Amino acid sequence: MSDEQAWDARYAEAEHRIWSGNPNVELVTEVADLRPGRALDLGCGEGADAVWLAGRGWQVTAVDISGVALRRAAEHAADAGVTVEFQRHNLEQTFPDGEFDLVSAQFLHFWAEFDREKILRRAAGSVAPGGVLLIEGHMDHGPFAHGDNEGKEIHFPTPDEVIAALDLGDGWEVLTKAIHPRQQKGPDGDLITRTDSTVKLRRNGF
Template sequence: MSEQQRRQGEGDTAAMFEPHGWDARYAGTEKFWSGEPNPQLVAETSGFTPGHALDVGCGEGGDVVWLARRGWTVTGADFSANALGRAARHAEEAGVADRVEWWQIDAREFEAGRRSYELVTSHYLHVPDGGMVKAVRAMAAAVAPGGHLLVVGHAAGAAFTDLTPSQRTAMFDADDLLPSLPEDFHALVVEQRPRQLVRGGEPVLAYDSTLLAQRKR
């Protein structure tokens, strides 16, 4: 790889962690993701009593729509304006727009303020430079007493050997996030869960780093 190619690759990677990079991805007209809810969200929250939920890094809104259809009042948060625009359209098409609102915020700068939710969830959000612990700590502050925090991400592994070093170091194992939990949280699930992906047209085994925790009442 030439020096120019290396610099180009690093520039492309840096854009993945910034709003303009995702705005560019979502600039087209076709769906970028499937629109289906993420599997660990379904696995862990299907039995929860609906309340108020926050989805951090909501992208095109697949999880927001799924939660709203199950009776939740949902705030979808993302740093990409184009993502939020797409998500709003999908919520309209699904007939749940009256149950959702949108919040443009960077997870690296997220502060709950007076907002609180019975469920705070984030799927495949990856903050560079070891920033996930700080981001998850801020998410935990938004969980109401008795509520749940669910954070799912990619674990580094054979499925992602083609990524740049900075992309791989942004990945995490579930137990890497345990220091982000305040003392009044109890970890319920700390697992690496196998999941089949398709990359380059071939099936590969990946692992979902899955942290589910509950705040004491």
């Protein structure tokens, strides 16, 4: 099964959306004070972040590997009355063209092996001068460990490790690097606390 088929199957497990439909909390926190411009949402899933950004004046390009997720995202955008350009990409192979004032990678994880660092370095290369790269990641599986991970050790990088792997050199400013708790509903509906990480960087220049 290809990565695309695996993600389509994951989203097709439910007849309707599998996520809450609300934007990620840290995205809202970290982006609220930014002036809207061009935004790229990597791994947009069912589109909640993209719709939130578009509703606040951003010109949004949102990409995902799953056609099932993208169809739901387009429906969400239409219901919200906003315009988002949705594109299907396997980000290890293809990437959207252009430069962006905000590039957001929210929980860009996969239960199988994939080159996350390569994708995030490509994301950094898509940030326009003066723009922001925002990376949100998990620090643990929480209650959602995928069956394929049983018996396997998976490393979730710290903010410092994320920044080091980007290998950006001069010309970038670290705005946020933090590990923090987040409440989330588990698969049984109970509210649980898990640990996430935030990296927010600004590319110097105008």
